[in-house]
Amino acid sequence: MSLTLISILLPAALGIVMFGLGLTLTVSDLVRVFKAPKAAVIALVCQLLVLPAIAFGLVVLFDLAPELAVGMMLLAASPGGTSASLFSHLAGGDVALNISVTAINSIVALVTFPIVAQLSMAHFLGEGQSIGLQPDKLIQIFATVVLPAALGMWVRHRFTAWAERMRGKVKIASIVVLVVVIVGAVSQKYQVLLDNAGALTVITLLFCVCGLTIGYFAPRAFHVSPEQAIASAMEIGIHNAVLAITVAISVLGNETMAIPAAVYGILMYFPVVLVAYLFARRTRAGHLAGSPRDVDIT
Numbered sequence: 059m060s061l062t063l064i065s066i067l068l069p070a071a072l073g074i075v076m077f078g079l080g081l082t083l084t085v086s087d088l089v090r091v092f093k094a095p096k097a098a099v100i101a102l103v104c105q106l107l108v109l110p111a112i113a114f115g116l117v118v119l120f121d122l123a124p125e126l127a128v129g130m131m132l133l134a135a136s137p138g139g140t141s142a143s144l145f146s147h148l149a150g151g152d153v154a155l156n157i158s159v160t161a162i163n164s165i166v167a168l169v170t171f172p173i174v175a176q177l178s179m180a181h182f183l184g185e186g187q188s189i190g191l192q193p194d195k196l197i198q199i200f201a202t203v204v205l206p207a208a209l210g211m212w213v214r215h216r217f218t219a220w221a222e223r224m225r226g227k228v229k230i231a232s233i234v235v236l237v238v239v240i241v242g243a244v245s246q247k248y249q250v251l252l253d254n255a256g257a258l259t260v261i262t263l264l265f266c267v268c269g270l271t272i273g274y275f276a277p278r279a280f281h282v283s284p285e286q287a288i289a290s291a292m293e294i295g296i297h298n299a300v301l302a303i304t305v306a307i308s309v310l311g312n313e314t315m316a317i318p319a320a321v322y323g324i325l326m327y328f329p330v331v332l333v334a335y336l337f338a339r340r341t342r343a344g345h346l347a348g349s350p351r352d353v354d355i356t
Contacts, residue, residue: 069308073206075300076164078228080210081221082143083157097152097286098159100277104294105163106170108276110134112268114178116261124182126254128175129315130261131182132302133322135174137163138293145296145330149337151288159293165204167301175305250314255321262322266329270295288337295330299323 113134117127143156214221273294277287302319306312 069201069304071300071304073201074228076204076206077210080207080212081214081224081228083161083207083211084214085211096280097155097277097282097290098162100280100282101155101159101273101290101293102163102166104272104276104290105138105159106166108272109265109269109294109297110174112272113265116264117182120257120261122257122261123254125312125314126250126258126318127182128178129302129306129318130265131174131178132171132305132315133297133299133319134265135167135171136298136301136319137167139296139298139300142289142292142296145334146289146292149288149292149334150285150340150342151292151337152283152285153289155286155289156293159289161207163293164207164298168204171301171305175310250317254317258318258321259325262318262325263329266295266322266326269297270329270333291333291337292330295333296326297322299326 110131113130116122117130122130138156138160142160143153145151146156147153210221270291273291274287277290278284282290297319299319299322303316303323306315306319
């Protein structure tokens with residue numbers, strides 16, 4: 059698959075993913091977050107500040123190659139993945155919080171994502187190696203992230219019954235397209251992936267585990283409910299790898315930088331599924347014992 063074709067298909071696939079997110083979101087979800095913002099603010103602070111710092115520490119600790127290090131930082135700067143709401147639901151979390159924080163963070167990322175990308179490229183690749191904050195690149199990210207989500211929200215509001223029927227189909231379509239495009243992209247750098255498989259496996263798994271751990275215990279330290287803490291754990295533990303891959307290939311024109319996000323997109327399901335299972339068991343135990351708000355894993 060040629061880089062030109064991949065550069066066209068990836069933004070389209072990301073647009074489908076974000077459109078599917080919009081189909082699950084209502085204005086009342088966003089209003090709800092602003093009325094009780096503590097859990098959302100904690101999740102956003104962890105997502106925007108703590109996770110990039112952890113990613114930087116990991117790539118330095120494991121002495122990752124410069125382009126792969128930048129790719130890891132792109133992953134850390136990406137907002138929560140759309141599957142966070144699914145795992146949050148399975149684990150007994152506050153799904154509305156997931157959907158709302160994902161939407162808000164996707165908008166905030168229009169500013170934070172290019173900044174992290176610019177700083178990481180300048181640090182790991184040398185002075186002058188940065189994407190800058192050119193309007194055309196911001197517009198490109200905006201067009202593939204925010205506009206499709208907004209369109210999905212409008213469709214849900216205008217054609218609610220149709221949106222409910224199409225949510226599952228849109229998710230399946232996006233997954234199929236993404237798998238094909240990502241495999242095509244990463245296959246062009248197969249040797250780079252093979253040479254760094256060990257380090258990338260450890261770094262991406264540690265990054266995911268750190269996100270899940272901080273995502274739960276940071277809100278609990280501020281007396282956020284277990285349901286919202288579970289939602290926060292999934293939101294911070296599951297990053298939008300597709301956005302990182304899209305920016306690496308379509309905006310930066312560098313397939314190597316897409317490899318960490320591609321590896322993460324596969325491996326993160328192992329710790330996420332395990333944690334979701336443990337949360338779900340605790341939640342069910344809480345329902346049997348009494349109020350689910352008494353559930354805790356501390």
